[in-house]
Amino acid sequence: MTTKEDAKSIICRLGVPIELANDVIEYFMRIENELRTLNLEKSSSGKFVETIVQILQSLYSPSKKYDKSVKDVENELKTFESRAISGLNDESRLGIIRISRSIQCLRSKRSIVHKNLIDPNVFDLEFIFHASQWIVTELVRLGSDTSIDNAKSIVSNLQKSPCPIVEVVLDTPLVLSCSISAEDEIVILLYSEYSSGKTFNRTEIGRALIRRNPTTVTRTLNTLWNEKLIDGNREGYALTRLGVERARKVIDEIANQ
Numbered sequence: 001m002t003t004k005e006d007a008k009s010i011i012c013r014l015g016v017p018i019e020l021a022n023d024v025i026e027y028f029m030r031i032e033n034e035l036r037t038l039n040l041e042k043s044s045s046g047k048f049v050e051t052i053v054q055i056l057q058s059l060y061s062p063s064k065k066y067d068k069s070v071k072d073v074e075n076e077l078k079t080f081e082s083r084a085i086s087g088l089n090d091e092s093r094l095g096i097i098r099i100s101r102s103i104q105c106l107r108s109k110r111s112i113v114h115k116n117l118i119d120p121n122v123f124d125l126e127f128i129f130h131a132s133q134w135i136v137t138e139l140v141r142l143g144s145d146t147s148i149d150n151a152k153s154i155v156s157n158l159q160k161s162p163c164p165i166v167e168v169v170l171d172t173p174l175v176l177s178c179s180i181s182a183e184d185e186i187v188i189l190l191y192s193e194y195s196s197g198k199t200f201n202r203t204e205i206g207r208a209l210i211r212r213n214p215t216t217v218t219r220t221l222n223t224l225w226n227e228k229l230i231d232g233n234r235e236g237y238a239l240t241r242l243g244v245e246r247a248r249k250v251i252d253e254i255a256n257q
Helices: 004-012 018-036 045-060 073-080 090-109 122-144 148-156 182-191 202-208 214-226 241-255
Strands: 166-169 172-175 230-233 236-239
Touching: 004 018, 004 122, 018 045, 018 122, 045 073, 045 090, 045 122, 073 090, 090 122, 122 241, 172 182, 172 202, 182 202, 182 214, 182 230, 182 236, 182 241, 202 214, 214 230, 236 241
Parallel strands: none
Antiparallel strands: 166 172, 230 236
């Protein structure tokens, strides 16, 4: 399994200083933790984007030291849109820059940082997490000269489940809410691994919902299947798009309680 040190080493192959490779992985994992714990007010996204700017600076001019503190992140990102950078093809460079700008925009416009009329919510955190995940995956892909699928696998190995209110205890994922229905508990459970493509078989679902009557679990799975919120069979269940929407709605409601 890939470790943080492995990922840092891969990113360093691009010519990125080790301290910046360390920071970009560290802030990415903090963002993931903020999503998992529903920490809506604290955000490491600003530091993550600032680190991306420093990486661009270091790759653009290796002989010149990058800024220890970036004063105008947005302006720096705009500047690099028109600068060729060694080790980054134009497609990757523009993707990294524009996605970083979108993170910065969301961070600045919502009360993650500033008191504002627009409150942060789970959808903001999910976007920031997946956007930062894309950037880290792209850096790993370029540094390892591998396929996007292999790079995604490397980054996924660094992560715990990014789904809020799901905790893995003794190798069993548990939905940490006692106030939701069996339907919502199963939907959230499946959502916790939705991005990885993992399915849950009947035994795994039963273990995760051990506090519920087995008959209730089976009946609930049938109901969700009939309503097309999930698909599959006892060998493996996965969410449909309707199920994903249901999971996100429930998670957002729990976050705002």
